Amino acid sequence: MKADMKLYEKVLTFVKEKHAGQFRRSGEPVINHPIGVANLLKEKGYGLDYQIVGLLHDTIEDAGVTAKELLELTGSQEIVDGVLSLTKTDDMSLEESIENAKKNPYGRVIKGSDRLHNAKTTYKDKNTQEFISGFIFKSMVYYVPALKEVENEYLDELMQELHRLYLEMIPEAVDWVDKKLDEKNIVNVLKLMN
Secondary structure (H helix, E strand, C coil), rough: CCCCHHHHHHHHHHHHCCCCCCEEECEECCCHHHHHHHHHHCCCCCCCHHHHHHHHHHHHHCCCCCCHHHHHHCCHHHHHHHHHHHCCCCCCHHHHHHHHHHCCHHHHHHHHHHHHHHHHHHCCCCCHHHHHHHHHHHHHHHHHHHHHHCCCHHHHHHHHHHHHHHHCCCHHHHHHHHHHHHHHCCCCCCHHHC
């Protein structure tokens, strides 16, 4: 699909309305996240269709929007399918949701920009050590291997952000991550990065 700026602006207005009053753990408005994901896509040269899916990627999961509403909004089944590929439903495991994303051209790309933006907006002064260590663990066990498999271009920058978070953790949280990754037989490359 070839989206235009008019559709982008319409979607941006829709997303702002749907995420109004929602806040992340860090206290910042939720809307900053989809806009941030779309901006990361734009920076890498992805077109408006990718940016629109980036804007919409959390609307079904976090704002109660339906696929039918998205189709009416965008007029594009391709965009809706992209959003659906990035949506984790209640009956879906994290592994299943990541596999779902890998099967869609939008999902393969945007899963990386989504995780990267989450990492870039996680800070020790705004998030608990428990949240940060869990974020690193899930990233290393589930997201990094999937992003590596699909050759996602956000992977290197994500690894740098995970390394930053790893270095910011208190020793007890570092020990927890090290132990949990060891239990999964995953080499903790964050320890080895300079």
